[in-house]
Amino acid sequence: MTNNYRPPLSLHDVPKLVSELYGIRVEVVKELESYDDRNVLVKMEENSPQPPNIVAKNNNNIPMRFLCKVHNEIFSARPHILGKYVLKLFDFHPGITVVKICLTQSMSYQMGKLAGWMDAIWMDFPVQDHKEIVDELRVHWNLSELSQVRTKLDFVKDKSKIPLLEEVIAKFESKVLSSETSFSKGIIHSDVNDRNALAEKITDSAPCQKGKTSSCQVCLDGNYKISSIIDFGDLTYSLHIYELATVVCYLMLNKELDPLEVGATAMAGYLEHMPLPRSELIHLHTCVCARMAMSYVYGQVALADDESNAEYTQFYAARCLPMVEYLWKFSDTEFLDKLLEISGAVL
Numbered sequence: 001m002t003n004n005y006r007p008p009l010s011l012h013d014v015p016k017l018v019s020e021l022y023g024i025r026v027e028v029v030k031e032l033e034s035y036d037d038r039n040v041l042v043k044m045e046e047n048s049p050q051p052p053n054i055v056a057k058n059n060n061n062i063p064m065r066f067l068c069k070v071h072n073e074i075f076s077a078r079p080h081i082l083g084k085y086v087l088k089l090f091d092f093h094p095g096i097t098v099v100k101i102c103l104t105q106s107m108s109y110q111m112g113k114l115a116g117w118m119d120a121i122w123m124d125f126p127v128q129d130h131k132e133i134v135d136e137l138r139v140h141w142n143l144s145e146l147s148q149v150r151t152k153l154d155f156v157k158d159k160s161k162i163p164l165l166e167e168v169i170a171k172f173e174s175k176v177l178s179s180e181t182s183f184s185k186g187i188i189h190s191d192v193n194d195r196n197a198l199a200e201k202i203t204d205s206a207p208c209q210k211g212k213t214s215s216c217q218v219c220l221d222g223n224y225k226i227s228s229i230i231d232f233g234d235l236t237y238s239l240h241i242y243e244l245a246t247v248v249c250y251l252m253l254n255k256e257l258d259p260l261e262v263g264a265t266a267m268a269g270y271l272e273h274m275p276l277p278r279s280e281l282i283h284l285h286t287c288v289c290a291r292m293a294m295s296y297v298y299g300q301v302a303l304a305d306d307e308s309n310a311e312y313t314q315f316y317a318a319r320c321l322p323m324v325e326y327l328w329k330f331s332d333t334e335f336l337d338k339l340l341e342i343s344g345a346v347l
Helices: 011-022 061-070 105-122 127-136 143-155 159-175 177-182 240-252 259-273 284-305 307-327 332-343
Strands: 026-032 039-044 079-082 085-088 185-188 197-201 224-229 236-239
Touching: 011 026, 011 039, 061 105, 105 185, 105 197, 105 224, 105 240, 105 259, 127 185, 127 236, 143 159, 143 177, 143 236, 143 240, 143 284, 159 177, 159 284, 159 307, 185 240, 236 240, 240 259, 240 284, 240 307, 259 307, 259 332, 284 307, 284 332
Parallel strands: none
Antiparallel strands: 026 039, 079 085, 185 236, 197 224
């Protein structure tokens, strides 16, 4: 296959591109990790004009401005359409991605809590006033689109795994997708994970206890707390149980902590701001496994399209199937009750 998955971009061309579109002079610091887009960190040169504060026209930026208005922050996206691609100039937010440090139960709770906080705010977003925009907020990572994964199963190299994937998809379609109208729904981030969460060091904190034995040298400098969530490119209008499932899914794939314990902690954090009834939470098990199946299959597609980016696209994908095989042994009720028991959450 040819490399059509990510935009073609030469770092050498970035300063000229930014100068032509935004009228500012920059130098490239480095390219940042990414899945299906390209992210480049640039630094303004001294005496360069300030970038224009262009009002974003992209549909996903309207809910973003609503969120930032509530939180008293300024959101600047400054988009430009370049053929079939969109170039955006964002303000840089300092911090370290959680994936680069030792994940703790506290951080898992904070990530769940922050995701729930965002979703709770978006519950007040005037959907009826922006119906045409909400209808267009469809992304292939939305679990509502899981059936499309079937069309990609040919990319799965290990054909012995396909029956399990088909079983997960079929159960999801039967138990969740067919009754979406009965679930709580709203604007969701839909990609909260430890690569999209930034952490900052806690002042005068003691070194992480895992630091001396883990590969994470950063943690030797102290403990961290979640400071923000980034990458709203998959923002969509969908079920809140999908948001929770996404957070739980990717944190369970972390190698540092017990998957059930970290999933329970993240769930407790989310439910603090965004309570969901047991009638919805009972499907969390199916939704978590569905998201892992989706991540695995799309990871196979990305690998076939661009092997040079395999380290990033396979980071989660390679762990998904073993985790699905482990979780699929639980019933929906067993899984939920186990998380509730661990977290102490009360519905």
